[in-house]
Amino acid sequence: MLSCPNCNSKDIGKIGINQYYCWNCYIELSVSHGMINTHQVEEDGSLSSLDDLFDEDERRYIL
Ligand SMILES: [Zn+2]
Numbered sequence: 001m002l003s004c005p006n007c008n009s010k011d012i013g014k015i016g017i018n019q020y021y022c023w024n025c026y027i028e029l030s031v032s033h034g035m036i037n038t039h040q041v042e043e044d045g046s047l048s049s050l051d052d053l054f055d056e057d058e059r060r061y062i063l
Pocket of ligand 1: 004005006007008009022023024025026027
């Protein structure tokens with residue numbers, strides 16, 4: 001079960017292939033190579049990475 005690395009919520013919606021959205025803190029998550037990548041959606045619709053905010057251990061996605 002995927003949980004948000006930012007807020008630990010499990011209230012995650014699937015928005016695409018390997019793409020998820022956290023309804024609790026409103027960030028986008030994508031999973032690739034066993035890691036969760038985190039993105040914030042900016043006002044202009046672009047994505048900025050939040051990965052620098054988390055340790056690799058927090059972003060590791062274990063199936
Ligand atoms: Zn969250």
